[in-house]
Amino acid sequence: MWQPTEKTALFCDLWLKNTFQAVLITNWVQSFAIFNYNKLEWTSSKTEDNTSTSPESEVQAGFDAGNGAAHYQIKGARSNHVESILHTSNVDKPGKWVFRIDLAEIQFEPCLNEKFSVTPRSGHMLGGQHLTISGPCFPRAKTFDAVFKEINKTFPCIVNNAITASCVTPGLSSTGDFTINFNLPPFTNAYEETFSVVNLAKTIPQVIRANPSQWSIGNDVFISWNASELASEKMYIDVLGLTISQNIIQWSSVQNMTESGVENITLTLKETLLDYNTAIVRVMAEIEHNSMSPLALWSDAFPVYQEKRTSEEWCNKWLEAEPPLKVDVDPNNCPCILRQASRDTSRYENDPLCHTDSKDKPLNCLCHQQANNCVLLNLQSKSTAGQSCCYGGKNNSLLEWETSMDSGYVFRYNYRAQGPDIVPYLTHFEADILPHLHCCRYSRKDHLCKSFFKKRPASRCNAYKPPSPAQAAGDPHLVTLDGKRYTFNGVGEFVLMEDKNHTIVVQVKAEQARDIEGKFILFFSFSFFSFSLLSFIIFFPFFLFPFPFFLFPFFSFLFFTFFHSFFLLLSFILSSTFFYCFGQLQNATIFTAIAMKVEDISKVVKVYMDSKTHYKLLLDDQEYHLPTLEMQGLSVTVNETNENSTDIMVVFSSVELSVQIEVTPDVLNILLMMGSKTLHNNVEGLLGNYNGNASDDFISREGIMLLPNSSMAEIHYQFGESWKVKPEERLFTSIPEPKNEDTYQPVFIDTLDESNLRNGTAELCGDVLPCKFDYQLIGKPSIALATKKFVTKFDALQKDIEKVNLCPPIGYLENGNMTITGNLPGDYAIFQCDPNYIRLDSEKVTCLPNGTWDRTIPKCVKKVPTPQWHSWFAYGIGAILALICIMAFVCSKCRRSLIQTVSKDDISLPPILQIEAISQPIFSNQHFLQSLQRLNEGGSFRIPRPTYIDPKIYEEYF
Template structure:
């Protein structure tokens, strides 16, 4: 950069847009005075030490009055953009070490600026004075973005024109980030004070002179701690979710903690381990970089759990202070595929167990892991409200980490372990097992390390092991004991199965099961669907299909005592009995399971009412009435009431500054009593942001959470973030589509909500006449004009600052999103548009409307697709499916029938046992 004073570079066009404070920037300016700006060059040489104007949206590693006019001291300012693998790998290593939950991130771009050996203004009055060297690197993968500050040598803080004397005093340098919106900024502690002289000795990553921050979202996230963190602030936890298996460390940051004479207790409020389960935390880093490492034990509840750290500090021999801070961690069950450890049981010709082969990828362990132990963990779930680890059985000691080990159980004699789940004992129907290969000698509690020290399998193969390893007669006896025990007959209150695959595919209350689940538990079935949310009593419904019809043969679906959202109770009440009764067992034995967990054949199925919204908002009510409403604000899609508990609000706003004659959906919020509130909103950077009770859910990090189950609902997120499926226990379901820059939605309502809905989706009662009922109860005629619908119906459903359910960010409020004075165009004439538009839309009115007002072919195509899907949904759900009367089980026998369609064959069998 040319030598000068108070100068900025020419604008640098960036190869990849840089996300900063929830905005994307494709140009930046490097300023001599220790900063970078994104909207215009910086003209000020004295740091503001207060929020800056919008034109100065900026990153400042050391904003102070730098002077490089004197060429005699080998000083200079250098910058470069890089896509070089070496630079990217170095940045990636720094970021992953600072933010462990981002392990796997692939950075694509880095911009590096170095202020080398620079002095303060006025160098002409004091040549050869004190010199500073520091560097800033900003980097991104296109979604996440980061800033890394390196301070090599800091000897001055203030220029002469900033009232400094000999480089000190006056208004010292500041370091940090400012969005330029008066609200969002983060300054490194000590900014604008003499403490800036020590910034090379401090750090937020426990490495003197190094500071790392995540900068893409509205709140800058420091890799370290915050000195003004209070007990009402929410802890940051990395990684943000764990499995029920636990056995990992999480990194908890927020308050700056004095490690000396302090201890930390970590508590997780797991309802099945009341009141909580706790472990000893470990403080790492110095004061500015302090974090707490919390070991996570086995957990028995999925969903969002409260994590608390209790910091006890001994002030002196007679005084101790305690500070308690809280955050949330999300807990999921382990994948059906396990977690990297595979196993297969081999049997001898006589049916006895010969051996079990374990395989794994040795490189999944930390580099240098030479040996592992292989063990079976046995959980006692007999009291599901208080599960415990019954035993840990080590079956392989100091096994070489080569990726394969054979457990020759048949050859073991003296050291043959006793496996409690393979002896006939009715109490052992309450056991669950998991397999683990763990690094030999590793102790998670004393080694705060986030890399992989173990692999496990608590999924299908662990369940299959019980079926293969235990003698058939033992499993049959266990099945008999379960069948005749009290409390195994269930009361079914789940949604009945759709009788055809066509209906299952469009009923939003159901979602496809994992293919591996289907292959193991329902061999021969084409596909199975699972009720998305638990029933009011916690049950579930599993529906399997063959040749596009419901199939209730021996391998078909079942009603479930406990929905899979409750993995441990589901295992004990539904999965383990199936292993005992049906896995490689005779049909007669399996019939006992089917009697207790009957397959629903769809005879009582009543389809839900579909609704949807798309494009420049076009809506179909639950009764099918189609209309268009271009509101600019937040509106009630469904208003809750004393007879309907679900509240749904939508946000509508113009697509952009030029397409302002119509609006699109840009956000939704869902609330049901005694459950967490879900907020989904459009993001320029991340496609979509999801908030749970106002806290952002991490859905963009590598291996981030894509399925979340909580009391009252379950949410399934598409891997590419194109769709978000939410099912509610009370019988509503929604799917939000996020593509094309404009959200759309599909909805379904169970028939029991007929006559009980209010809002933009109308009064669901099978009659369209009252669908345009305003909030004050006035019914608007169905043949009303666009303007009449807008003014007399749509606007009446706008929320207020008191009734809104939305949380607001970036300093915005309800007033920023709600504009009742906005008037869209009401003069649309589809006949006046170009032939190109008509051809693009195949003469579809809604598509033509959207393309005309937005100019977006993507939104127009989304509308066509939504129309097609909606019409297919209505057709499928309205089909009448005739079934024969249900058969009764014979005395002293059982029968097998796939379904009750005409032509289906029923096979009756006499009991032989």
């Protein structure tokens, strides 16, 4: 804001003002003060008789640190020539003066041939990005060259004025940190600065593609951009096709147009783009300087797609040409659920193209639309291969290719891979992402998608083993890699973890904590009482004799109130300062620094607390200020949280080790995650031996093993103290070694009397013992609360990475489809067969808590067709059988009717012939003939129906 400074010598001249603006700028490394002078209406505080009051009453211009030493006075200040500051400057802008104020002496000259400063210090690999260079005084030459040292890539820069220059980055085929050399005549390679080239997968596009899933040949598509980033009225829009040849990116213009004063446009994708597999949109500014490349904005890379038929052809050609995949990546090692994957930072990272925290929502999960989140394998294999694991459904379980085309799979190239004929991300896009899209999503052919997953094995989790977490937090409270909990509060530098070959080393620095709670209140009360008494003594006479305030009776009370408030503030400041610097040392320690090294990584990573900048991150003793760092086998990510703390994630992917450092204003809390099988039973230090057995973690440097139930005093002196860093092994070369005070006597957590704790402990800590211990010893609520949060977070992490009982994969359902909610207990699958197929076994199966399906997985089998003549024959046989049945039924009915009739009218008949009288043929037998003559006796004649015929009679007479 503009500050009007009044002339104070005469009351009648108070309306005269001198106006200036002060701006303070700092990045916690360099600090600057900018003064903008606007108007001067008085130059001195002389009295009416033209006599000066004092030299200090003259108009002062410049910067004064107020410490009696660091100050600079602009030429002409405190004289009648001071008005010249309105028309002069040290940065070529009248009225503007810039001072560097972080040095021992105020730096007045804006350029003193110091180190270059490049803004911004990172950018994407496609080029066209504007860089502002500042630092030394630039020569009068209009141009000079800059060179990416590691790859010998030269690009021109132009001088804007004596203190700034501009460059435009060229396109590159590599990512990572590069050194830019600036060749300023007569100095060659005298100035250099580090510039980070960011992978295209992690770059947010500056040209936005609306509805990206609808971008196919022949469609009208819409793009937009921020025209202010180009600062050009005329803009050139190009649709470019990609060709990669010998590790060189070549973009060929397929469509182009020129527009003026617009920020969006609609265009139609032409068929000529089908000559390429990958395309991109570039919006380029008009060339301002012939010696420098134009500024450019880029979209994301997108697949060239026309229709289902062309994708089928593309996929078939790829399947024929693609050689077998020979990689050292096991597709069965994915975490089974997302919460496991998000916690396993030693082996997996979020897919920059598909994760829940993505800032680029329209493009997020565009290639895995059924997934909620995907993770990528950290470890870069010797074959440059990679792997993705994708999660979806209500439980965010691992997607499998049999049930989802968007499941993860093994890559021929991971997105970071670079080298001969390999361009970061773009080679991966063409070799892995495009085949998956054409064979599965675009073609919509199950057999093509199935063939793709034979070329790129789908990810599974049947061989996954969770990593081992470890903790070092608060005073410090440690949990070993095998889960053993203890507290160790030594002072000095200690080996937190190292392998037995000393190729992987993690060291920590512990210092004594200070108690500020009770002593601060006591000192503040004493200070406030003292200053209040002084205020009363000074102003007591004015209450008794109010002169010279008799004209203004209220002034006495007003001045007293003002000074009383001032002394109150002064008491607080003095008390805070005194106890921040001189608070009483406690018999407790906290971690204040950590250093890490892996032998095949050239950088030693250090993080330590700093009173000015909160923390410092060093790589080989050089401060690093960028939010991300990516190197072969090492990545660093800095995340400023909203809780007055900073999370720094360091991942050594080559050894499957991650270290998360939580930097609070009071302490460093550390979470270490180990996933390496090769390091199993091969590490030592304060975090144990990583063999899966928590009972043998307390092994000293000399090889002596303590019992797991040893007292904290025994653990402290016989185990913890043995792991002090030897002088020749120190990684903290730039940090002084902490002093162990002679009066220091550690207090052990197993001696804590929970019945005699500080007031407010229960409300602050609940039932978290480490929090109670820290609050009791250190007395600072912020440290205790940070310990509680970190311990709670660690406990939740342990639960999240626990092994889950997952039901086995169902597999691909031939000749049908299924709907599956996942493989976790409670999930289910429903099966449906295609037309002309029938299902064998159940329609639905459910996953049981023991990790098995409750029923047999069904199959779909084809119905067996019957030949036509077989059908007619079957019909004929059926008709005959039906006729026979009808006739039999009719006959049986008639017979039953006849029997009933005979039964109703039956009469008693005389015997015709006695059996014993038969001695000759029947018709010549006199007895038989006489019997026939008597048949009409007693009524009408009827022939009796025989009910039995003796076989002997039948044989003899008939």
